[in-house]
Amino acid sequence: MSKTAIISANDVDVFYGEKQALNKINLDIPENKVTSLIGPSGCGKSTFLRSINRMNDLVDICRVEGSITIKGQDIYAPEVDVVALRAKVGMVFQKPNPFPKSIYENVAYGPKIHGLAKSKTDMDEIVEWSLIKAGLWKEVKDRLDQPGTGLSGGQQQRLCIARTIAVKPQVVLMDEPCSALDPIATAIIEELIDELRSNFTIVIVTHSMQQAARVSQRTAFFHLGELVESGPTKSIFTSPEDERTQNYIMGRIG
């Protein structure tokens, strides 16, 4: 485990019933950097991402072996509270999924259930800070009481990011956050990811290699449930060590 790693996976196996989805994954994810997980569909990158905040627990037949530690704490240890873990490791999903409530309530929900705001003014501050961080404040500050579902797709996704960072997590996981968005909205979110890096550690799953190249400092390539190669993004894209990585990047597999 390197010194700067905040998340560290050691021999992680994930099974869905009999089927093994991930095989002996060892990966260190450094703090305050963007790490992208790439690979063809079904390679297990989303499964790995969902193991980091234990969203896989929701799948009855899913089983995780090995250990994932965050700041040295094994998150699969029996004494770990999943709710507390998910407050530390937030998640942004593929499809924007704001709650069918107002913009304000969407952002305020997390701080409310975790008791982060002591007063209404506190809450207002958190909401404003989160929306500013997510680059949405200017667009919505006059209509915070409007439904979050009334925003455009890109705005909805930024609202989801604001909602996630409102609880001040240490890690933000993003599962193909731009796959449902147009190029302009994608560009805005990519810029946003770059800015958020100073406050949060970001792990992003993406299908777009250009996106991985643009936003991430480190890249991990998954293939058929195995971690083929990981390292600084630049070296992965310019001089991959493994042939499979090279083929994928050149568009020959996947």
Add this chain to the structure above:
Amino acid sequence: MTDLITPSAQLKSRKLAEKRFQWYGRGAIFASLAFLVVMVGSILYKGSGAFTTTDVAIVVDLGPEAVDPANPQDARFEKIVKDALKARFPDANKRAERRKLYGLVSNDAGFALERFVLANPDAIGTQAKVWFRASDDLDILLKGTVDRTVDESERRLSDQEIGWIDTLVADGDVKRGFNWSFFTNGDSREPELAGILSALTGSALTLLVCFLFSFPVAIMAAIYLEEFAPKNRFSDIIEVNINNLAAVPSIVFGLLGLSMLLNTFGMPRSSPLVGGLVLSLMTLPTIIIAARASLRAVPPSIREAALGMGASPVQATFHHVAPLALPGIMTGTIVGMAQALGETAPLLMIGMVAFIVDVPQSILEPATALPVQIFLWADAPERAFLEKTSAAIIVLLLFLITMNLLAIVLRRRFEKRF
């Protein structure tokens, strides 16, 4: 581009099939509407008579010999009415004729006169003209239900009775009015006195018990099964059983209520409490199934979003999933309650088929329900109960419509159109 103008044979047949299908649909809607119109129309036609009633004016002698001014309540009011009728129509000599004469006014004429005298002490000592509720025979004759051309021996009313009635009408001593007592009286052996209030109250109380018991239980069961229960063989068995329960004939629930609630737990017979509990056994599966369906219809992304924020499963369910499912849950509840409102068989088993004159004041008192009242009246031999039956059906339908409207209003309020 001729192909776009002259369609091929295959395209033609496809178009025809589409047209045909639309007409099937219209035909189906038309047929069901026609049935509805016939049913509601005939009920309204038959039942409308029950909302009017007939009163007869008779001059009664309230002189000192009949009513003692010091103790008016001791007077023999029934005899006063009979004497007054005899004085009005002296041609009734034989015993049988007199009995028919007395039958022109309702059985409770004596009590009606007593109420009149006690309310109007000024009338004591005078010859007062008092309005009495006419008997059902007189009432239906005036409503035209009796065919006068039939031979006398085939009719319920003799020529003599018809003569008396015609005289009363000719003298202006008969008046028709809105039948308020239908809504303020309980059941009665006399059709002209029978009212719907006891059955209506009984139904309302029964439904209240049914709702208070089945709604929370069903919602909790549905939420637990849908959101928390592990999916294994045991929960599969429960699911199958709930679906089966929805199809169990309602009379079986009545028998269960009879043996468990009445015999084992000793709850009061014929009471809305027992009726409501028995009906909630019936409504439970309906609400559970509807609630589970609407919980399942909530997009999983909402659940994921909440859990991903660090909400506990209970918070995710009650803050996000359940509110979105609420409109669907309420629709299911109303369907269940409407079923319960129309249910008769289980109520017969637990004794809610009783003849109830008094309006029940609590859920522990004997009561009957609207559908049972309809059943009882439909069974009654008196001709005039025919229109009462239809009138009771009209009240039941109005109750149902009110309930559905309430549901729509509530649903609008809860529904978040985000």
